[in-house]
Amino acid sequence: MKLPSLRIYAFAYLAFLYAPILLLPIFAFNDGTIIAFPLKGFTLDWFSQMFANDTLGRAVRNSMIIAGSTAVLATAFGIFAARAGTRFSFPGKGPIMGLIMLPLVLPEIMIGGSLLLVLLAIGIELSILTVILGHVLIATPYTIAILNTAFASLDRSLEEAAYDLGEGKLSTFRLITLPLVLPGIISSMLIAFTISLDEFIIAFFLAGNEPTLPTYIFSQLRFPKQIPMIMALGTCLVLLSIILLTIAEYVRRRGLKKTGAKDTGGFL
Amino acid sequence: MNTRAPMIEFQDVHKYYGEYHALRGITATIRAGEFFSLLGPSGCGKTTLLRTIAGFEGISSGAVLIDGKSMENVPANKRPTNMVFQSYAIFPHLTVAQNVGFGLRRDARSKAEKDKLVEEALEMVGLKGYGPRAAHAMSGGQRQRVALARALILKPKVLLLDEPLSALDKKIREQMQVELIKLQREVGITFVLVTHDQEEALVMSDRIAVMFEGEIAQLADPETLYRRPNSRRVADFIGVMNFLPASVTGEANGHIQVEAAGLGAFEIEAAQASAAPAGGQASIGFRPETLTILYEGQTPLDRETPGTIEEVVYYGDMTYYDVKLDGVDVPVRISMRNVFGRPVLDIGTRTRVAWSPGALVLFR
Ligand SMILES: Nc1ncnc2c1ncn2[C@@H]1O[C@H](COP(=O)(O)OP(=O)(O)O)[C@@H](O)[C@H]1O
Numbered sequence: 096m097k098l099p100s101l102r103i104y105a106f107a108y109l110a111f112l113y114a115p116i117l118l119l120p121i122f123a124f125n126d127g128t129i130i131a132f133p134l135k136g137f138t139l140d141w142f143s144q145m146f147a148n149d150t151l152g153r154a155v156r157n158s159m160i161i162a163g164s165t166a167v168l169a170t171a172f173g174i175f176a177a178r179a180g181t182r183f184s185f186p187g188k189g190p191i192m193g194l195i196m197l198p199l200v201l202p203e204i205m206i207g208g209s210l211l212l213v214l215l216a217i218g219i220e221l222s223i224l225t226v227i228l229g230h231v232l233i234a235t236p237y238t239i240a241i242l243n244t245a246f247a248s249l250d251r252s253l254e255e256a257a258y259d260l261g262e263g264k265l266s267t268f269r270l271i272t273l274p275l276v277l278p279g280i281i282s283s284m285l286i287a288f289t290i291s292l293d294e295f296i297i298a299f300f301l302a303g304n305e306p307t308l309p310t311y312i313f314s315q316l317r318f319p320k321q322i323p324m325i326m327a328l329g330t331c332l333v334l335l336s337i338i339l340l341t342i343a344e345y346v347r348r349r350g351l352k353k354t355g356a357k358d359t360g361g362f363l
Numbered sequence: 364m365n366t367r368a369p370m371i372e373f374q375d376v377h378k379y380y381g382e383y384h385a386l387r388g389i390t391a392t393i394r395a396g397e398f399f400s401l402l403g404p405s406g407c408g409k410t411t412l413l414r415t416i417a418g419f420e421g422i423s424s425g426a427v428l429i430d431g432k433s434m435e436n437v438p439a440n441k442r443p444t445n446m447v448f449q450s451y452a453i454f455p456h457l458t459v460a461q462n463v464g465f466g467l468r469r470d471a472r473s474k475a476e477k478d479k480l481v482e483e484a485l486e487m488v489g490l491k492g493y494g495p496r497a498a499h500a501m502s503g504g505q506r507q508r509v510a511l512a513r514a515l516i517l518k519p520k521v522l523l524l525d526e527p528l529s530a531l532d533k534k535i536r537e538q539m540q541v542e543l544i545k546l547q548r549e550v551g552i553t554f555v556l557v558t559h560d561q562e563e564a565l566v567m568s569d570r571i572a573v574m575f576e577g578e579i580a581q582l583a584d585p586e587t588l589y590r591r592p593n594s595r596r597v598a599d600f601i602g603v604m605n606f607l608p609a610s611v612t613g614e615a616n617g618h619i620q621v622e623a624a625g626l627g628a629f630e631i632e633a634a635q636a637s638a639a640p641a642g643g644q645a646s647i648g649f650r651p652e653t654l655t656i657l658y659e660g661q662t663p664l665d666r667e668t669p670g671t672i673e674e675v676v677y678y679g680d681m682t683y684y685d686v687k688l689d690g691v692d693v694p695v696r697i698s699m700r701n702v703f704g705r706p707v708l709d710i711g712t713r714t715r716v717a718w719s720p721g722a723l724v725l726f727r
């Protein structure tokens with residue numbers, strides 16, 4: 096571990112990972128349209144330009160709706176699948192679980208393309224609803240993988256004990272199961288939200304005329320004049336991600352502390 | 364309470380897990396107010412049988428009755444039973460008091476009354492004042508008490524316990540055994556205990572059902588089980604028993620004539636013979652403490668046979684001797700209480716062993 100080359104490698108790795116992100120706020124406040132050093136001066140123009148942009152506003156709203164819905168739906172499906180997968184044995188369980196997890200490795204461009212064909216064939220109009228559909232499809236395998244771990248570490252007799260003490264199936268789930276898998280649910284929603292928020296291909300195929308953040312950003316990259324504003328947007332997104340992660344990690348750790356469970360690794 | 368009344372009745376209960384026949388025709392009655400144990404090696408179906416009482420496990424055929432009522436179509440949350448789980452199943456996200464009071468959630472009583480019940484239940488299991496603590500921070504023994512209080516607060520007709528002591532270390536386990544017996548006498552509720560520990564079953568139970576491979580091999584009180592096991596298998600499972608080959612030479616008027624190599628011919632009472640003759644080679648069984656090594660000048664109460672000490676195991680209060688009796692092929696194990704002034708004998712010592720036909724069991 097004392098090898099200097101290892102330390103250099105680690106620093107280089109981190110620099111490669113985070114230096115571009117650090118450039119975002121730098122150029123977001125730079126008073127110049129060209130993304131190059133030396134810096135010119137300080138300005139908030141790009142931010143005001145960003146907030147004044149109606150199309151961008153729409154894209155942000157769309158993306159939030161899509162990512163939020165995806166997080167909730169994919170996690171709900173994940174809960175059903177993970178619970179069934181860890182609690183019950185039924186014929187064909189292996190192949191069924193395998194098929195559910197398959198989108199994890201399928202190229203998104205194939206999923207997006209084939210979804211587009213099917214939707215057009217049955218005459219469903221493209222909208223943010225169709226994007227949600229596609230995003231739930233690709234995010235659900237991730238949520239299942241996360242929730243499987245949460246459900247598998249849940250002692251089955253806890254649910255039986257609640258049932259034995261007079262609770263019904265539903266109230267047992269609400270009072271015992273849900274609070275105990277809450278850290279997993281938070282991780283799952285966070286992952287699904289993130290996957291959806293920066294997903295480009297499916298959104299590009301299935302959104303129709305509606306902009307989402309990635310498709311809007313992509314469309315603006317052709318105009319050099321717009322790039323500083325994109326930098327400002329990127330700065331906001333990074334900030335938002337950090338806040339979101341912090342909150343999620345806080346809630347997750349509080350949940351773990353409350354149940355005395357061992358921390359099996361979160362995001363921060 | 365009439366302790367003779369049946370509380371739980373199994374009527375030819377069968378249970379299949381797919382192809383696997385886990386319970387093979389269980390017929391038995393557990394009486395109201397008794398401390399009943401299901402004893403058997405791991406995998407014999409004890410937990411499965413217990414769970415058919417609780418309602419967690421459906422049965423394939425037969426019937427389970429509780430207090431005279433068939434439990435068919437009665438789900439677990441509507442049965443007059445509560446369970447202490449092997450893992451204790453303490454809700455880790457709740458406090459001790461919330462755990463204990465969990466079953467009262469659906470109760471119409473006021474909060475103050477419920478709090479009082481919880482406090483009483485905690486006091487009963489020796490956890491007075493522990494209510495506000497986080498349940499997940501309790502030790503193993505404490506969790507077990509919380510689980511007990513939680514199950515007993517609903518005043519069930521039957522308390523089911525699945526190996527409740529197996530996770531505790533020896534000292535605490537023995538202490539809890541005594542506490543559980545006391546508690547059961549105090550509340551008068553029927554306890555059904557699952558255990559694979561024969562000593563635990565003997566210490567705690569009014570009656571014990573010994574199970575092998577999904578069947579009850581013998582159902583009796585501890586003394587009968589120990590002194591008159593009805594098969595070699597039961598005898599072997601409960602405590603230590605010496606088996607010697609023997610042959611039955613006659614049988615009349617409630618007496619059986621037996622001959623065994625090294626021991627000669629003698630007569631026993633018919634009640635000493637295990638139930639069904641299976642044919643083939645018979646054997647007799649002695650518990651180690653029914654055999655006595657005679658010291659200089661001691662005379663046997665009944666019979667004696669000479670032998671040589673082959674092995675000595677010293678336990679402090681007891682010494683186990685393996686003695687090869689003259690004319691007998693296998694050594695017999697003899698346990699002797701160590702008494703002040705009486706030396707522990709050495710390997711190779713020639714000795715006389717006292718025994719009595721009245722203390723043996725005949726298996727055939
Ligand atoms: N849910 C189940 N599915 C299939 N087999 C089971 C199930 N539960 C128990 N068994 C089998 O039934 C047998 C009895 O199990 P159990 O009642 O738990 O035994 P014990 O409590 O006496 O150790 C075991 O062989 C076990 O493998």
Ligand SMILES: [Mg+2]
Nearest residue numbers: 409410411557
């Ligand atoms: Mg068991």
